[in-house]
Amino acid sequence: MFERGLLGVALILIATAASALGSDGLVVSTSPHGVAETADRAESAITERGLGVFARIDHAAGARKAELELPPTELLIFGNPKAGTRLMQCSATVAIDLPLKLLIWEGADGVTQVAYNAPVWLDARHGLGDCAAVLENVEKMLSEIAAAAAE
Structure with missing residues (x-):
């Protein structure tokens, strides 16, 4: 019974992660604040x-x-140029996705959205090999920044 309970929890966690990480490699969350305040x-x-x-x-200003x-x-x-350069030394193509980016926009429903590229997606896209070990820290940092923006 205990094993079945753990499996259920694991499946819920996987489903939650899958909904936050789209097939396009974006991690998207919401903010209760407007775009400018969230930014x-x-x-x-x-x-x-x-x-x-x-x-x-x-x-939006450019559009106007x-x-x-x-x-x-x-x-x-x-x-951080020091960290980014190390990733580029492993795979030059990662430079197309660096520096890091955080997109904040107002959705059609009026809710502020916050998105960033998932570091695991960067590894899958650019084959960072041994350099991918730092991506766990990058994910943690990006997640913390997105959460702080929405507090």
């Missing part, structure tokens, strides 16, 4: 961890300049 919170969480924010792109409409949508580009 501000994420930016603070990033800098508190000693990472650099290289850019904050307001896609082009006389188009887009719900609030911001992209934070951030990272």
Whole structure:
């Protein structure tokens, strides 16, 4: 009976992880705050961890300049050049997905969404080999940043 209970818990955890990680490699969560406040919170969480924010792109502002409409949508580009360079030394193609990115947007239902590329997806895409060992720490950090943005 105990083994069956553990199996049930494991299946629930796998199903939960699968729903958070889409087939496109994105981990998506929601925030109770608006896009700008969520992005501000994420930016603070990033800098508190000693990472650099290289850019904050307001896609909705760009759309307005082009006389188009887009719900609030911001992209934070951030990272640590020392860690990123080590990954690029293992596989040059990972540079297309670095620095790290956090996308924050208002969904059609008005709910703020937060998304990032799952590090396991980066390994699958770029074959990072032994370098993939650091991705567990990257996943933990990204998860913490997304959670801090939505607190």
